[in-house]
Amino acid sequence: MSTTTSHTPESEGPAETPSPRPVRLIQNECTTEIPVHLLFRDDPDPVAVPLRPAVVGRRRGTGEQPRLGRPAPARARPAPPLDPDLVERPARVLPGAAGVLAGAGGVAGALATSWWAGALPPLAAHALRLPASAGAGPGPAQWAAYAGAGALGVIGFGGLARGATGRAWVVGLFGRYRGTVRRTGLLWVNPLLRRRRVDVRLxxxxxxxxxxxxxxxxxxxxxxxxxxxxxxxxxxxxxxxxxxxxxxxxxxxxxxxxxxxxxxxxxxxxxxxxxxxxxxxxxxxxxxxxxxxxxxxxxxxxAPEVADAMHRRRIAALDDRQRATRLTSVVDSVEDTVTRLTTRGLVELDDCERKTLVRDLTVAFCSGRGDSGP
The missing domain is CATH 3.30.479.30 (Band 7 domain)
Structure with missing residues (x-):
């Protein structure tokens, strides 16, 4: 017996290489042939391009409607540039009692210095129950004490201020902002500071x-x-x-x-x-x-230059509106009358008779409403 050997495609030789895929093209009525791979080339350093809404026109023969991009929202106007450090902050103040005590200390120091220098009148010394002073007059030490007591009294009493509700002070020193005083009552503010009163009420x-x-x-x-x-x-x-x-x-x-x-x-x-x-x-x-x-x-x-013309225009618009309202009322009345007559079987009308009835009713209603007013 002879044996036949079956030959398969694999045994005939090496496998055939698949044919390369055809290049895809984009083509329509308005464009030429463009290879697809050219639209998606890989650039070595791609640059990001921001996408913006655009209007795409309709392609002929496709029935596609144009796509409208959304309008960009209106941007808020930036605020005028100001000094970022110029923000309200509370100023350093003391209670009014501190100023009163400082002023009283200055007065007491001036009296004590006068007694020390022997310049205090006897009646004042007797009223204050002070012993007689053996001073021979003010000297350098007494004058220095006078200066210190006077400065203390001026600073104490000169810094007193009364804060009121709904009022504030903007204080500054040598052109520099030092703070804002919003406290009420008797206060002591540095007398060297410049004060500007501001109304903060509604x-x-x-x-x-x-x-x-x-x-x-x-x-x-x-x-x-x-x-x-x-x-x-x-x-x-x-x-x-x-x-x-x-x-x-x-x-x-x-x-x-x-x-x-x-x-x-x-x-x-x-x-x-x-x-x-x-x-x-x-x-x-x-x-x-x-x-x-x-x-x-x-x-x-x-404005005076257009007031007369606009007044006449408004009167004309009111007349037109009143006339339209009256005509609508007449038409509704005629329609209701004709509908009731025909639906209840009171009359039988053909087209000519219906038109005549509608015309007569319209004239009658218009004349009646014209005599009686709107």
Whole structure:
């Protein structure tokens, strides 16, 4: 018997190498052929590219709608640069009793020195129950004692101050900020320090008529009421020349950016204008230590040059609104009348008769409402 040997593909020779994969291409109606691997080349030092929202146009023939990127949020304006060390801190003060004791010690020292020098009158010595002095007059030692006692009395009594509720002192020495005194009662403050009184109570300011504009760009005059207070006395007094003038200018600048509606506008518009004004002014004055609680328009009127024209325009708008309201009421009445007549079977109308009835009822209702008023 002859044996046949079966040959398999493995025994015929080495395995065939797979054919290389075809290069993938990107191709559409608007682009040429671009190899895919060229879009993802590995750079030796890749540079990070920040991604930004963009608008991608629609490709022809695909039905794809353009994708709109989200608008970037408005950035808050940076606060004006000020000295970072200029922050309110409490000043070093002593109770008023210390100043009183120092002043009394100075007076007592002056009397004792006078008795020592023999310059104290006998009546004063007798009243103070002091023995007779054998001094022959003031000498160098007595004059030095006089100087020390006088300096002690001046420093003791000269540093006395009365702190009141809602008031504060910004104190400084040789142009340098030394602290703020907010304590109340009798206090002793170094008499060499310069004191500047600041009102830290809740305050309100009613402005004069300021120029502004409404939502349509028409010039208006606005009177605002600002409720505010001083939060950081150091920045308010030393950060600007006059913090009250700075507050007024910030309010005027905010009115130039926020539209203010006249009293006849919607209530929501007035509330949004008040909120926007308060937010803008509070952000502007926060850097100088002021705290604004509300900026509320209390009187809004058109400027004199446009007041007559806007008055006529508002009257015309009111007439149009009243006319539209009256016409809607008439149409509803006619529709209700015709519907009731036909649904109850009182009349049977064809299209021509229905039109005639509607016309007659409309004329009748309009005439009646015109005679009786709105």
């Amino acid at each position: 305050r309100h300011w009613r402005s004069e008529a300021m120029p502004a504009a409404d939502g349509n760009g028409v010039t208006v005059r606005v009177v605002v009421l600002v409720v505010w207070r001083v939060r950081d006395t150091a920045r308010a007094v030393l950060g600007v020349e006059d913090h009250e003038t700075y507050l007024r200018e910030c309010v005027e600048a905010a009115l130039a950016r926020v539209p203010v509606e006249v009293p006849g506008a919607a209530r929501a518009g007035a509330d949004s204008a008040m909120d926007a004004l308060t937010r803008l002014v509070a952000a502007d004055v926060a850097a100088i230590g002021l705290e604004v609680f509300s900026v509320q328009p209390v009187r809004v009127e058109y």
